[in-house]
Amino acid sequence: MIIVPEAAIADLVDRAAAFDAVEATFAAMASGDARNFPVVREALPGPEEALYGFKGGVDASAEALGLKAGGYWPHNLERRGLINHQSTVFLFDPETGRPTAMVGGNLLTALRTAAASSVSIRHLAREDARVIGMVGAGHQAGFQLRAALEQRPFEKVIGWNLHPEMLPNLEKVAAEAGLPFEAVELEGLRAADVIVTITSSFAPTLMAGHVGPGAHVACMGTDTVGKQEVDPELLKLATVFADEVAQSVTLGEAQHAVGAGTIAEGDLTPIGDVIRGVHPGRTSQEEITLFDGTGVGLQDLAVAAAAVRLAQEKGVAVEVEI
Structure with a gap:
């Protein structure tokens, strides 16, 4: 399995790569080649008032299967100096179900969310x-x-x-x-x-x-x-x-x-x-x-897959046996 740590994402995935991945994902969803799974989103008990959940899906056109686990901890920044959104993306081989990658999802979430609105602006704004x-x-x-x-x-x-x-x-x-x-x-x-x-x-x-x-x-x-x-x-x-x-x-x-x-x-x-x-x-x-x-979860899978591919190309991917 390949691990791409959060610290490596900024040097791997730029706005252009995120845009291309998200745009292709939206097209695959509309054509029926990709399907999102129902979102699991729950409030955690306790004083943190956190939301935690899973977003996942499968994209046959990109041979992608996986999920993003994470959520929103509203007091992280003020109490711990951490960003409030925390997440990790897990990718699996759609043919065998074996895990193929674990990718830091914090920056990827920001990049793919920005890419989604950016795609909408390109196609819908005057x-x-x-x-x-x-x-x-x-x-x-x-x-x-x-x-x-x-x-x-x-x-x-x-x-x-x-x-x-x-x-x-x-x-x-x-x-x-x-x-x-x-x-x-x-x-x-x-x-x-x-x-x-x-x-x-x-x-x-x-x-x-x-x-x-x-x-x-x-x-x-x-x-x-x-x-x-x-x-x-x-x-x-x-x-x-x-x-x-x-x-x-x-x-x-x-x-x-x-x-x-x-x-x-x-x-x-x-x-x-x-x-x-x-x-x-x-x-x-x-x-x-x-x-x-x-x-949608497929956005996360698309940008995470891009991060894995770029990490392999640049020789910075960490491979482990599990």
């Missing part, structure tokens, strides 16, 4: 998008913004966060790209052509009135039953795409809109259909598009 808005300024927000900025010639970054003292995290990334940054109230996000939400909220923050005509919204924080970042009315106004429809209506933003009868499950389209050319994606400059990115 070509003339110039202003990007961010809702959230935590650990993953920087990854999201860096990946998003590669998809359009953005000229300005605007942002809002519940705790405004964290907004310099976004300003730093904007400065790296040579772009101005402006902190705004939520109403100010109407000026954004693309909006990325990346929070751990359990109540809607981005309302329908905060989004202007023609915007593309990538909702990336809701991945658990009860979580919610946006107003269900926004999904009613938008053309809604999902990484996986079944997961979106179960634990994504669509869980609330479908539950309230605002939209139906049949109103959602897999983004893989756009990638494959089966669905046209955006059809007008005024159309609001929304991507419900719940984070």
Whole structure:
């Protein structure tokens, strides 16, 4: 079995590799070549208030089988200096079931989540998008913004966060790209052509009135039953795409809109259909598009497999017998 430790990931998998892996995964899912398994997600007992679970799947086109184990420990950063998201990816031989790799999943999770929203921006945002808005300024927000900025010639970054003292995290990334940054109230996000939400909220923050005509919204924080970042009315106004429809209506933003009868499950389209050319994606400059990115297990397997391949090519893979 090959082990790729967390410390090695940054030198192996870049944004381009993550983008290619996630885009191919979405296409394989839409064509029926890949299938996600039901998510297991449970609250752990005790004062940590942690969520722990498993995401897995199988991709026949990539000969990938495996799972990601991990979750969210909300007090890690303040108490231990560790990031709140902790995970490890395990890969298996689909023909024999033998374990083939164990890969550190923390950075990979951030990279694949950013890649997913980035894929949605490439395929759904207006070509003339110039202003990007961010809702959230935590650990993953920087990854999201860096990946998003590669998809359009953005000229300005605007942002809002519940705790405004964290907004310099976004300003730093904007400065790296040579772009101005402006902190705004939520109403100010109407000026954004693309909006990325990346929070751990359990109540809607981005309302329908905060989004202007023609915007593309990538909702990336809701991945658990009860979580919610946006107003269900926004999904009613938008053309809604999902990484996986079944997961979106179960634990994504669509869980609330479908539950309230605002939209139906049949109103959602897999983004893989756009990638494959089966669905046209955006059809007008005024159309609001929304991507419900719940984070599917196959994304983790794809980027982990890329990490293993690159580790082998660079001679840094650690092999052990188990």
